[in-house]
Amino acid sequence: MAALGSPARTLRGLLRELRYLNAATGRPYRDTAAYRYLVKAFRAHRVTSEKLCRAQHELHFQAATYLCLLSSIRQHVALHQEFHGKGERSVEESAGLVGLQLPRQPGGKGWEP
């Protein structure tokens, strides 16, 4: 079985992602259907015995998968906006991306020794 860590940690991660999402719309994240659903589902599957419960593990797997989805989209969008979302780059910027600098001519453009 896949190692998922603690369910509480996964839930905290999910709530953090929901906060990020709702920071955009300006509404409290506790008002969302996603928040209510997640908290209810986690409460319902909190069992006291140490016995390995498949349904519980399955819920945790789905929650961890959803957390991965939300955080990956957030990071993907951030990278998209930083590197791909602004149209064509200037020659200087393109060179900078791979750690290069354009040659500088001491006397300005068209300078001849």
Next chain:
Amino acid sequence: VPPTERKRFYQNVSISQGEGGFEINLDHRKLKTPQAKLFTVPSEALAIAVATEWDSQQDTIKFYTMHLTTLCNTSLDNPTQRSKDQLIRAAVKFLDTDTICYRVEEPETLVELQKNEWDPVIEWAEKRYGMEIGSSTSIMGPSIPTQTREVLTSHLSSYNMWALQGIEFVVAQLKSMLLTLGLIDLRLTVEQAVLLSRLEEEYQIQKWGNIEWAHDYELQELRARTAAGTLFVHLCSESSTVKHKLLQE
């Protein structure tokens, strides 16, 4: 070509229960698919996740980030008009070119890495489904026995159309049927499956360095797509007989 982004034209997103399942409302209008069918999904959790996708769009709707909505649209419209058999055949065919069955012969360290990371997944799948797979260094790939295909075909036919659309999507992302099975059976996490799918790339990154705007960009996109597909399969096959069989094991 449809635009990749458009203005957010609604304020509130809500869910309502209709005859065919759960529907999404954007203000007072019902969400429709690209083919103008009513958007309705079989699971409440899926409906909430889709509603969250729509509600989290800021000024513009970024369709390329809404993977669950896309998967639902594909299932509802079935734009390629494929039958269940065709979907299964396409998925099983992927076994011939499964990423984790193709091995390199050099360099030695990569050979070792592939063996250590991929062999356990193959062994698990062989045991779990009682089928023979193996690996190969030949360009033709491993030769998959007919019996293996039959086992896999009959296993996949226990899934409904929605789940199969999701399975095919994940297989196409990871370029691997076996890693997809690992995700369906809760054997691998999405992060693990994506790492295993990108094993050679990760090896090259370790050797030559990481480039944020190429490697990280692709990694996050692949993770997002794989996670969406996996969640979709799980939520769409929840009430089917497959789960009950698994529960009894």
